Amino acid sequence: MVSTVYLFNPQIKKAEVLRRCLRRGSFLLCFTAPLVHAAEAEQDSLIEIKDEIDQLKNSYEDRIAKLETRLLEIEKKERADAQKIERVEKQVQATSAVAVHNTAKLKTVKEDLTESNAKMIKLELEDNEITRGFTFSGYFRSGIGTDDSGNSLEAFKAPNSQSKFRLGNEAETYVETAFGYTFPELDLPDGVEFSIGLRPSYSVPNANSAKSTFSWREAYAQAKGVWAGQKKATFWAGQRFYGRFDVHMTDFYYLDMSGFGGGVENIELGDIGDLSIAWLGGSIDKLDSNGSTELNGVSGKNSLDIRLSDLSVPGGKGMIWLDLADVKDSLKPNGSNVQIEGAAGAAIGFLHESKGFFGGTNRAMVQYGVGAAANFKATEPDYSGIAPPSDQDPLKIDYSDVKHFRFVNDLVVRPSDQWSMQATTVYDSFDTGVAQSGQVDWFSLGLRPVYHLNDYFSLALEAGVDHTRQKGGDSGEVYKITFAPQISPGKDHFSRPSLRLFVTYAAWSDEFIGKVSPQNYGGDSQGLNIGVQAEAWW
Secondary structure, three states: OOOHHHHHOOOOOHHHHHHHHHHHOOHHHHHHHHHHHHHHHHHHHHHHHHHHHHHHHHHHHHHHHHHHHHHHHHHHHHHHHHHHHHHHHHHHHHHHHHHHHHHHHHHHHHHHHHHHHHHHHHHHHHHHHHHOOEEEEEEEEEEEEEEOOOOEOOOOOOOOOOOOOOOOOOOOEEEEEEEEEOOHHHOOOOOOEEEEEEEEEEEEOOOOOOOOEEEEEEEEEEEEOOOOOOOOOEEEEEEEOOOOEEEOOOOEEEEEOOEEEEEEEEEEOOOOOEEEEEEEEOOOOOEOOOOOOEOOOOOOOEEEEEEEEEEEEOOEEEEEEEEEEEOOOEEOHHHOOEEEEOOEEEEEEEEEEEEEEOOEEEEEEEEEEEHHHOOOEOOOOOOHHHOOOOOOOOEEEEHHHOEEEEEEEEEEEOOOOOEEEEEEEEEEEEEOOEOOOOEEEEEEEEEEEEEEOOOOEEEEEEEEEEEEEEOOOOEEEEEEEEEEEEEOOOOOOOOOOEEEEEEEEEEEOHHHOOOOOOOOOOOOOEEEEEEEEEEEEO
């Protein structure tokens, strides 16, 4: 009998099974075994197919359930979105209504703004057209002060000194207003400019005085860029401030050739420097250099001023100054009982300026002059204050005897953000040409430190001494100290406008009693003043 292992083992080939059946004589089994094997195999395939169908069914049922869930979510979201859309549509409708209203309102506003802007632009154009080419600058100081008895302030000043320490020591109101015009309507080439300058001034001696002085300090014209080979050169003619140098804390103009005249400035001489030449003559106006004193002398002095500036020198820049002058004989000029014996004269000076020392500037000048040029000004000295009464012999001034030496140093520093200071030294020896009493020596030393509390408030302290000695006359000193709280726009030493309250104390030698403050402290050797003052330049 053929083993069932051979019949139902799928690994044995059918030909091999048939061969074995025939060899053993079992034909029926050989023919029925394959049929049985095929039926069983088919049944197994059906079972596998059924299992696969069941799996597919379960899978499709899961997917259908998920799709139904997702569909419900989508339907829910669509309902929510529909509600949102409805709300948005309502907002859009409301916004559209507001927009229509605002559009109409905006149109009205634009029309108003357009009309307003047009008016503003028109006004600006008109203003620019009116002010085009104009410049405006100026200076003033004004205030009130009293002595310890309530009398109007009188300044403390040493006899025969040429200046005084000015903080809390100025009685007058003084105003300068400068106007300029550059003629833009001329449509000149680039670098070419014509201009004019006018400077009226006004001075009142003190707050208790009704007397006032009006004066034209400048009235001149300039032409710049007209010299083809010297585009920097400027021609000028008229009355003007010319080449002035001063010490601010004493208001001392140690070189002031201001006056009537004409000349040319800033002729470039290559790497050497700039040359300026001017002819100056006559009296400048009714006031002295700083505007504090009314002058009585009118002279016929003529000066030729020559300067070589912007020189490169060790430690900074330099200027060489030369003045050639002449004064004619005259008797009793301007009503003063003075007889002038005229003469020619010359003066020379060297100025040195250095920057960067403790954040500041130092300027020093040495001057020497003889004859008509000895006072370092374009005007003659005013001798009216020492002239004798008209019923006496006139005071004789011999210009051939006049000699003058001067050294000035002016230092401004700012060692820190809180501190600034100005200091000055002057030595001056002047033989005025007056017989027997013409030699006057003057020494001045002072400083003004300022402590800046913040950007606006500061505390200033000014201390100075003036010593004078006159040949055949008095010799002595004036000591002056001032404390002044200030309000200024910034921490710069020269920040202006400045509003200040001040207390000033001064003391002087017995030889000067009756000469330092003759009206308020005529019999004393010391004095006290208090007051307020405003000072500005722009």
